[in-house]
Amino acid sequence: MSGADWWRDAVIYQIYPRSFADGDGDGVGDLAGVRSRLPYLASLGVDALWFTPWYASPLADGGYDVADYRAIDPAFGDLAAAEELITEAAALGIRTIVDVVPNHVSDQHAWFQAALAAGPGSPERERFWFRAGRGEHGELPPTDWVSSFSGGTWTRTVNPDGTPGEWYLHLFAPQQPDLNWTHPDVWREHEAVLRFWFDRGVAGIRIDSATMPVKDPGFPEVDEAAGHPFVDRDEVHEIYRRWRAVADSYAEPRVLIGEVWLADQQRFARYLRPDEMHTAFNFDFMTRPWNAAELRASIESTLDAHRPVGAPATWVLANHDVTRPATRYGRQDSSFGFEARRFGIATDLSRGTRRARAAALLTGALPGSLYVYQGDELGLPEVEDLPLDVLQDPMFFRSDGVDPGRDGCRVPLPWTAGGSAFGFSPQGTDPAPWLPQPAGWGSYSVQRQEADPGSMLSLYRALLSLRPRGAEFSWLDLDADVLAFRRGAGFLCVVNLGSSPVPLPPHTDVLLASSEVRDGHLSPDAAAWLRG
Structure with a gap:
């Protein structure tokens, strides 16, 4: 298109x-x-x-x-x-x-370096999630959340005098401190970054870890029944509505593509509402x-x-x-x-x-x-x-x-x-x-x-040259180990996932096949595109 x-x-x-x-x-x-x-x-x-x-x-x-x-x-x-x-x-x-x-930056980012230098209670630290630890001397991390990269999600800082300091949140590696999306600077900076690249002709952005930027500020432990504390929180959608407005402000609207890892397909689809992302993986x-x-x-x-x-x-x-x-x-x-x-x-x-x-x-x-x-x-x-x-x-x-x-x-x-x-x-x-x-x-x-x-x-x-575009999709029921469907009136795709050859449905021509079609049969672990 x-x-x-x-x-x-x-x-x-x-x-x-x-x-x-x-x-x-x-x-x-x-x-x-x-x-x-x-x-x-x-x-x-x-x-x-x-x-x-x-x-x-x-x-x-x-x-x-x-x-x-x-x-x-x-x-x-x-x-x-x-x-x-x-x-x-x-x-x-x-x-x-x-x-x-949007979820995090490098620990070498100017904002995080300023936060470390400014110390506890400073405005610079409010762009991230710095917290005191649990335990008598703050020796335990604020939560027991598990990182996407294994291990914990908090790293303790060291104060200028060498004593143990606050902990900061990183859902990934310690070198990737999480941003605090309740802070207006975080919103403004990301929208400015979008415009920076859109103005240079970029057609769209892929949004990494798109379900994770918003956290429950109470920092509860993970309890899926009560709503996850840092995955797919309802407030995250306002971020992408704002980004969509930026993308749509261009003469050729720019595209938002989300990395959305969610098992619940209905929750997944919420990211694709007309005023949010265009597509998601x-x-x-x-x-x-x-x-x-x-x-x-x-x-x-x-x-x-x-x-x-x-x-x-x-x-x-x-x-x-x-x-x-x-x-x-x-x-x-x-x-x-x-x-x-x-x-x-x-x-x-x-x-x-x-x-x-x-x-x-x-x-x-x-x-x-x-x-x-x-x-x-x-x-x-x-x-x-x-x-x-x-x-x-x-x-x-x-x-x-x-x-x-x-x-x-x-x-x-x-x-x-x-x-x-x-x-x-x-x-x-x-x-x-x-x-x-x-x-x-x-x-x-x-x-x-x-x-x-x-x-x-x-x-x-x-x-890539022959793939159908824009045509209607409909299933064709054949063998239990076969996937077959039509795209429009004249295109069929047949995939044999079984262990024996299967006869191809009626067709006028083999457009493309992943392995040789013999005597009208499709081999195991093979696919064919047919005309007819």
């Missing part, structure tokens, strides 16, 4: 800047690298690029600890490079989406196992939840936080959950890749917008044997090494079959990439796959 409604059925490609392409030869991805690969992204057929944070940051959590929203991290370039990238992408018909993180589908009944239930509940608010669904197979599909779908338990992620889980990569190919066709045919995480179009597996001494993800460290963390899906992309870091860095340089690439990484490279009509890359290019 073009114009103001482009986002309703867009293909949005997620870029993790450190790992996409290295333009200056230092082993770290950057904006110059992205600019050099814009022709590739245009040939892939994407409508927009979503960048995980590219702002100035100590990178304690991959950039989600933002020190300055108005500056690009020097590892990636500078503000001029970002502006040029936005302009060059737009010239190719590709819009830009950036991340905003559909994580339920991404976490389901490779099972026809499970996936159909997720599709139905997703479409049902979106229908009353008139918002399009989003379809996501992976992102920078989850195990890659080619690995996940090859496991005995092919669902995803952070709490279940562990070292040493066996996977059948061949089976996982077959299913990832089929899943790409499934998600590409569903109504709404489609997200593609960088490297999934190459069928990259999770890198599960990274040396422990190179791991950087706080989820690994805060779990005391139990959780392998998210570095395995963030390994730099392979562009060429050989050469410097498989083409991740410029020819003639020989840096060590910030995360090491496997020895056989070149077999997944763009160079190798472009020459292979049966490759995952070729499949993605075809499906």
Whole structure:
């Protein structure tokens, strides 16, 4: 779709800047690298690029600890490079989406440094959640809340005289202090940040941890029956109503996209009311196992939840936080959950890749917008044997090494079959990439796959070119292990999640298939798009 409604059925490609392409030869991805690969992204057929944070940051959590929203991290370039990238992408018909993180900032942010220096009771500390501890000497944290990164959610400060001080709240890592959204400065600053990037041509923002900014000021312990003290509180919706007014004030309205992790689909849909966000990530589908009944239930509940608010669904197979599909779908338990992620889980990569190919066709045919995480179009597996001494993800460290963390899906992309870091860095340089690439990484490279009509890359290019947009959706009931549906009058999608070949329904032509269709039958773990 073009114009103001482009986002309703867009293909949005997620870029993790450190790992996409290295333009200056230092082993770290950057904006110059992205600019050099814009022709590739245009040939892939994407409508927009979503960048995980590219702002100035100590990178304690991959950039989600933002020190300055108005500056690009020097590892990636500078503000001029970002502006040029936005302009060059737009010239190719590709819009830009950036991340905003309303829940917290970096502990190196000017506000937090001022709060630490000013001390207890100061106005500077009111922008955050500083509290005295429990216990006789304040030695216990104010609550027993558990961090999304494992461990506690409070860190104690040290007073100038060296004595223990107040505690501050961080729902994630200690380097990510939570903001106090009852403070007017917090509201004003975020709206100013939106305008700063919208004025530079950014088409929309992705809102990180969108359910979490508002806290119960009484700081009770977690009791879901009484309403969660920091997740999905009713007051959070006023933030996004204000942001929507900012987004709608532009000649081409900007788009708000929420990271909304909620099991309750009706609560989820409240974020998509006409005066709040435009879309939100559909994580339920991404976490389901490779099972026809499970996936159909997720599709139905997703479409049902979106229908009353008139918002399009989003379809996501992976992102920078989850195990890659080619690995996940090859496991005995092919669902995803952070709490279940562990070292040493066996996977059948061949089976996982077959299913990832089929899943790409499934998600590409569903109504709404489609997200593609960088490297999934190459069928990259999770890198599960990274040396422990190179791991950087706080989820690994805060779990005391139990959780392998998210570095395995963030390994730099392979562009060429050989050469410097498989083409991740410029020819003639020989840096060590910030995360090491496997020895056989070149077999997944763009160079190798472009020459292979049966490759995952070729499949993605075809499906992004052929995917139906705007047509009505209706189920077609076939075998219990088969998902089948129509988009409009002449398009059918059939996915075989069973263990035996199944006959295809009547059709006039096979538009695209994830594996060879033989004698009118679709193989197990395969999908086909049909005309007729």
